[in-house]
Amino acid sequence: MDTLINLMDGLAAALTPQNLVWAFLGVLLGTAVGVLPGMGSAMAVALLLPVTFRLDPTSAFILFAGVYYGGMFGGATTSILLNTPGQASSIATTYEGHKMALKGRAAQALGTAVIGSFVASIIGTLVVALFAPVMVEFALNFGPGEYFALTVFSFVAVAAVVSGSVLRGVTSLLIGLAIGMVGIDAQSGTARFDFGAASLMDGIDIVIVTVGLLALGEVLYIAARGKSAPNFAAIRTGRPWLGRKDLRRSWKPWLRGTALGSAFGPIPGSGAEIPTFLSLGMERKLAERRERRTGEKSEFGEGAIEGVAGPESANNSSAAGTMVPLLGLGLPTSATAAIMLAAFQQYGLQPGPVLFERNADLVWTLLASLLIGSVMLLVINLPFAPLWAKLLKLPKPYLYAGITLFSVLAVYAINTSVTHLVMLLAIAVLGLVMRTFGVPVAPALIGVVLGPIAETEFRRALAASSGDPSILVSSGISVGLYALVLVAAVLPLIAYLRRRRATARATADVKEPAERP
Amino acid sequence: MSANGTDEKHAAGDDPSETTDGSGSPEATEAVETPGTETDAGSTAVAAAPDPENTVWRGPAAWIVPALTAILGLVAVWGAVTIEAPPNVTPPGPGAFPGAVGVLLLIAAVCMSVVNLRNLGSGKGASPLAWFEGRPVLLVLAGLVVHTALLEFVGWLLAGALLFWVVAYAFGARAHLRDAIVALSMSAAVQVGFSLGLGLNLPGGFLELVL
Numbered sequence: 001m002d003t004l005i006n007l008m009d010g011l012a013a014a015l016t017p018q019n020l021v022w023a024f025l026g027v028l029l030g031t032a033v034g035v036l037p038g039m040g041s042a043m044a045v046a047l048l049l050p051v052t053f054r055l056d057p058t059s060a061f062i063l064f065a066g067v068y069y070g071g072m073f074g075g076a077t078t079s080i081l082l083n084t085p086g087q088a089s090s091i092a093t094t095y096e097g098h099k100m101a102l103k104g105r106a107a108q109a110l111g112t113a114v115i116g117s118f119v120a121s122i123i124g125t126l127v128v129a130l131f132a133p134v135m136v137e138f139a140l141n142f143g144p145g146e147y148f149a150l151t152v153f154s155f156v157a158v159a160a161v162v163s164g165s166v167l168r169g170v171t172s173l174l175i176g177l178a179i180g181m182v183g184i185d186a187q188s189g190t191a192r193f194d195f196g197a198a199s200l201m202d203g204i205d206i207v208i209v210t211v212g213l214l215a216l217g218e219v220l221y222i223a224a225r226g227k228s229a230p231n232f233a234a235i236r237t238g239r240p241w242l243g244r245k246d247l248r249r250s251w252k253p254w255l256r257g258t259a260l261g262s263a264f265g266p267i268p269g270s271g272a273e274i275p276t277f278l279s280l281g282m283e284r285k286l287a288e289r290r291e292r293r294t295g296e297k298s299e300f301g302e303g304a305i306e307g308v309a310g311p312e313s314a315n316n317s318s319a320a321g322t323m324v325p326l327l328g329l330g331l332p333t334s335a336t337a338a339i340m341l342a343a344f345q346q347y348g349l350q351p352g353p354v355l356f357e358r359n360a361d362l363v364w365t366l367l368a369s370l371l372i373g374s375v376m377l378l379v380i381n382l383p384f385a386p387l388w389a390k391l392l393k394l395p396k397p398y399l400y401a402g403i404t405l406f407s408v409l410a411v412y413a414i415n416t417s418v419t420h421l422v423m424l425l426a427i428a429v430l431g432l433v434m435r436t437f438g439v440p441v442a443p444a445l446i447g448v449v450l451g452p453i454a455e456t457e458f459r460r461a462l463a464a465s466s467g468d469p470s471i472l473v474s475s476g477i478s479v480g481l482y483a484l485v486l487v488a489a490v491l492p493l494i495a496y497l498r499r500r501r502a503t504a505r506a507t508a509d510v511k512e513p514a515e516r517p
Numbered sequence: 518m519s520a521n522g523t524d525e526k527h528a529a530g531d532d533p534s535e536t537t538d539g540s541g542s543p544e545a546t547e548a549v550e551t552p553g554t555e556t557d558a559g560s561t562a563v564a565a566a567p568d569p570e571n572t573v574w575r576g577p578a579a580w581i582v583p584a585l586t587a588i589l590g591l592v593a594v595w596g597a598v599t600i601e602a603p604p605n606v607t608p609p610g611p612g613a614f615p616g617a618v619g620v621l622l623l624i625a626a627v628c629m630s631v632v633n634l635r636n637l638g639s640g641k642g643a644s645p646l647a648w649f650e651g652r653p654v655l656l657v658l659a660g661l662v663v664h665t666a667l668l669e670f671v672g673w674l675l676a677g678a679l680l681f682w683v684v685a686y687a688f689g690a691r692a693h694l695r696d697a698i699v700a701l702s703m704s705a706a707v708q709v710g711f712s713l714g715l716g717l718n719l720p721g722g723f724l725e726l727v728l
Binding site for chain 2: 395405412413437438439
């Protein structure tokens with residue numbers, strides 16, 4: 001009950017007309033930056049950090065909350081409309097979202113994304129406020145062994161998003177892991193794969209990899225496709241509101257996605273992308289089961305609304321969830337959280353257990369501002385979702401020229417370094433090759449993000465046990481995670497063997513598909 | 518899109534482990550492959566669009582990805598072997614992880630080669646580069662190279678505008694004057710917006726000296 005009262009106090013402190021203007025501006029700016037391909041909420045918060053120097057902490061955090069959510073929604077918009085997610089956490093949305101856009105249901109996809117984000121961030125924030133102490137305790141139980149198990153689990157979860165060949169997906173993951181190895185090894189301080197270049201010592205920034213593989217790689221790929229490229233002019237934005245059928249199919253994925261996001265968000269290192277992919281996989285399986293039971297056709301593979309509703313809610317609730325380790329432990333678990341940590345420090349505040357004691361009012365104001373930010377998100381972006389969808393009506397040459405310009409800008413803005421642009425070119429060519437040959441790029445991104453974490457935790461665990469590998473399976477949490485890995489790897493294999501038998505039977509019989517219900 | 522095609526696409530798509538190459542007998546591979554291509558041909562929104570993720574590689578170009586993967590694997594293994602670890606480092610040193618990734622990359626390259634050889638006999642698949650148009654790609658790349666080279670000399674305004682114009686040209690814009698105006702205003706809007714609004718200083722180049 002205490003927490004609710006605290007949250008109400010926070011709301012009272014945050015709800016001034018002036019702060020509402022900051023929230024409004026934040027969501028608007030966040031969405032504007034987020035819809036630029038290759039730029040996500042992390043970029044938006046980073047770019048706005050200098051602007052907030054002159055504000056008091058409360059206003060600054062409200063602005064950040066707005067930018068954070070606006071940027072996340074902006075990322076969903078580009079994923080759906082342009083197939084170029086701005087951040088790792090909106091990759092899962094592209095699969096079904098872009099297909100919906102190609103079918104003329106862009107507005108519905110955006111609608112379900114914005115309502116899903118709203119539901120998820122409201123529930124996510126409440127969950128954070130109510131269960132923060134419990135969740136902090138749970139997150140504190142994670143040692144290096146558990147972290148490593150978690151990353152292995154995420155690598156296997158990657159298989160769930162590869163539509164074509166698993167071999168190509170694994171290759172992509174390995175390429176990502178290789179890119180992630182460049183730079184100084186955090187454990188021993190040894191320079192690795194720097195090829196004598198000082199600029200490679202810091203590693204290849206994740207923004208360069210994201211922009212290069214996704215945004216610029218896509219531009220090059222579309223250029224290579226020439227006349228066979230998808231025609232956006234044919235995309236209709238359609239009715240702006242969700243129909244009853246869309247709502248009926250959306251609300252359960254919203255809640256399931258929220259639950260997944262809230263569960264994973266507070267776990268350090270898991271990031272927002274794991275729950276989004278888990279949600280996508282789960283909705284797909286559930287749609288298939290429903291198809292078998294009730295005969296309602298699963299639309300997965302050609303624009304299923306569940307495949308947007310679930311991942312988008314997971315994305316936002318895990319964004320709220322990352323506030324738990326950030327506020328409770330002072331541990332940033334996402335790029336955006338890392339920048340927010342910098343913002344805290346700029347005000348002379350050090351997040352951590354002490355913060356809850358000394359600046360409790362500020363913590364509750366921040367949580368309340370997350371609530372305000374999500375309401376603003378709904379108010380601003382639901383009516384304007386069709387307007388964002390109009391982005392596709394731009395002439396194609398200008399659209400891609402604009403994406404190229406902003407990709408270059410985003411990378412140059414990291415450190416105003418031309419060397420980064422050279423790296424961007426190399427990664428973009430890699431992205432073109434991968435796309436051309438049908439090697440999926442998403443696993444590579446996951447490899448780049450999680451590879452260094454996996455390696456660090458693995459070596460840290462072995463260092464702690466002085467080389468005894470049994471530490472990797474010493475706790476219930478890691479054993480449980482490895483069991484899940486086995487299940488995730490074996491279940492598709494069984495399904496594959498069953499289908500193979502069924503196909504063999506069908507071809508032996510008459511030439512008729514056997515799986516038809 | 519025929520109901521037939523859609524149904525089968527789901528049957529083919531619901532299992533992530535299902536592979537068009539890699540494991541499995543040629544018959545199973547074929548059963549998976551056919552519905553995919555059929556649906557793509559029937560899809561109206563992306564008329565006659567090839568789907569690279571479900572294309573079986575064929576011809577000399579099929580060896581490009583295995584070759585690149587093998588090279589990357591060799592670089593990783595070479596790096597792992599030649600790494601100079603500090604003497605006091607605890608056992609799984611800085612070379613262990615690169616070595617493992619390198620070996621796995623080499624294994625992946627071998628697997629892809631085996632798949633290629635197997636497809637050689639069965640005679641299916643298509644050249645992955647059948648639809649590839651080199652000219653616009655080279656134009657965009659040239660624009661990026663020139664932009665990177667010129668950015669700090671001529672400033673963001675002109676370098677950005679040039680990049681915009683070249684990419685628009687590569688994508689088929691031919692109203693040269695209008696393109697140039699759009700390019701300049703985009704570039705200028707970005708510079709002004711980022712310098713004034715966000716405090717990010719983009720290089721002004723020689724214009725800075727003139728103005």
